[in-house]
Amino acid sequence: MIRFYNANILMPDFSIKTGEVHTDGNKISYVGDPKQTDLNFETTVNLNGNLIMPAFKNAHTHSAMTFLRSYADDLPLQQWLFEKIFPMEAKLTPEDVYTLTKLAYAEYLTSGISACFDMYFYPESVSQAAIDTGFRTIMCGSVSGSDSKADIDSALSRLEKFYNTYKNFDKHGLVSYALGFHAEYTTSRPIMEGIAALAEQYKAPVSVHNSETAAEVAGCIERYGKTPTEIFCEIGIYKYGGAGFHCVHMTDNDLNLMKDRGCYVVTNPASNAKLASGIARLSDMSQMGVNLSIGTDGPSSNNALDFFREMYLACVLQKLLKNDAAAMPAEIILKAAFDGGAMGLNNANTIEAGNLADLTVIDLNQPNMQPQNAIVKNIVYSGSKQNIILTMINGKILYKDGEFMTLDTEKLYKEANGIIRRMANDNTNIQ
Template identity: 35%
Template sequence: MTMPLPPVDLVIEARWIVPVDPADLVLENHAVVVDHGRIIDLLPQNEVADRFAPRARKRLAQHVLIPGLINLHTHAAMSLLRGLADDLPLMQWLREHVWPAEARHVSAQFVHDGTLLACAEMLRGGITCFNDMYFFPRAAAEAALATGMRAAIGLITVDFPSNYAADADDYLDKGLAVRDQLLEEPLLSFCLAPHAPYTVGERSFARVLTLAEQIELPIHLHLHETAQEIDDSLQRFGVRPIERLGRLGLLSPALIAVHAVHLNGHEIELLAQHGCSVAHCPSSNLKLASGIAPITELSARGVNIGLGTDGAASNNRLDIFQEMRLAALLAKEQSGRADAINAHRVLRMATLGGARALGLDACIGSISRGKAADLCAVRLDDVALVPCYDPVSHLSYVLGREHVSEVWVAGRMRVENGQLVDNNEIGLIKRALLWQNKIRP
């Protein structure tokens, strides 16, 4: 008597699958088997019928299937400030435009609406997880959950008051309360998010470090973004920011150093020795003329690197495909070596690198048995995309977010045929226009 095959929720068959781990592997005509939101197998398509009874099947005949992309650094709600004040240096942009606009308008509703808008943009671009840093983190978390997106919610800390909190202790206390309330949400994780060395003092950093060690959270921090930041640190503290953080005990595997543009050889070695991660944001760094991060040297020293968009106010896109292309091309130019950061390496940064930085690599970042089924399918049947000799090369140098066809988060389809499954785009556009009228009448 023949035993019945085990039922499973979904089988996804694709022309190519790039699991990311193991590295440099491309599988042809394979299938991913998904049940209860997790990947339970990865096998040749011709073996599926003998092993599983899927309740649903998705055939991706001319697609490449990859892990969901991870946006390792963004300020999601700032989508509502996209294009507000372009073509300015960072500190002038912040002090004269962004910070005043935030003081006038940022609220829980602003954060909720701006994050909803950002999630829609990111999901359509194949991003299944984002690492956020902004005010009113509960509002951001609720927006992410409403869209079914995975998010690492930053518990922001600065030493000056805002519409959200009065002082550093108030920021941390409110953030920790949000974490306690939402700790059981499977799509949410949390980071401590002291904004930057120039906005956070020693006492606040000391509390952040204590909390990070007690509750084992990553520390998400802007660091060495501009030359001015370093000059100001030398004047105020007598040392460069990384050395200051080292003296405070903040250099560790928990640290996600955002930007890390202006690094000398000793600082690269420090980040490597302490197991720190870097969130590389090439578009934002170029647009603000901050510089180009030395990711070839960082990678050579074994520093874990993920890719981030920064906020839509300083990019102005939440597009990890764009960041992959720029990261690879800039590394080649900066190092003078065409093989400095290859296509497989930059895809790994956009997926498993971000997962490792967030401490989520056991759950996401690769197409591996036991991990969450966070997946992105990209079409390759467009006239501008053929022929395709190497799908990973196409991912890094040819494809764009407009070619994303399907996206799953924890096994649930969130994008189908390039459109949001829970399509409320008209409502999102109306919300954005209402905010535009308030911010710039």
């Protein structure tokens, strides 16, 4: 049991309450006034008036792509992807993915992120990294392929195997798996139909890149006479919900389809800006009642895994898009940043007894948080990773005052640099 006292607590209605938060095992056990207690706490933490709040949920990322951070910036999108990113990814080993995923976890912890919805390959490496770190990770299926029988069989059998291997959380409750695939433009109709059959069989949501670029939507319309969202819905991909990653180029009809199925739009504003993909219509989505979450996307495009950057962009790009400084109030974006629903994680969105103890602490005693005219606005419009002084996942403090409890970052930095050096010296694909 852990006791946080002298806390300002961000309550579910975004009011601020002074008091205490206790955790027991992996859950929050008490939120309320300071109280005398004869409970035996293994740890007590004086928060000195700082703000305890839900941790951020990174609802779309490719964690292991840390190795390509700043590897190929300021290039045209297609050249970046096909000449720089894909050839390097082909050289990754399972051991690389383990190391590079842990490097991303270190960065998530510094940004107050407690969970990620991670689309990458080598799930056994990702799962091990998550368990060894104590980081909550919902892996998302990432299959793709042509309409050849070999591709169809491979994609569907791998997806179902991974799903059944990981879908029931590990004993720590940290790692799980959701049905998903890469995108319409990389996945044949027979594979998508097979995935829809898996969704039906398991009554499970499916998540996928959706309408990230204008070219992707145009290509889909050429192939099917429909948008990606329309073809997904026609095939049955979203029958049991799921998420669309990016969703930059969505029609009103697309958004209504998402809303009717309880699907999440996961926005990735930094990646969409840096790759010149466009600005998602978050204001419209919010007004239509579409579920919103936020993701960093992978560090090769973003390049940071920084939720303060994402939140700021998610707000201010709407103001530019709508030519209206009142568009997209900070509160809506902060709520989306806490929301794990896109990855099926619904019991860590608020600080309430019974919820998972996935928490972070904001240092209010920094110049950028002063004066305290409006703490929620301060977090979204003025906050920075500098303000994160503690991140707890599943009831365990994993990051505090710049120290990582479960990660040897010096070793990780060395290994990550070694991986990229090895690849640079290796001109053949080793996968």
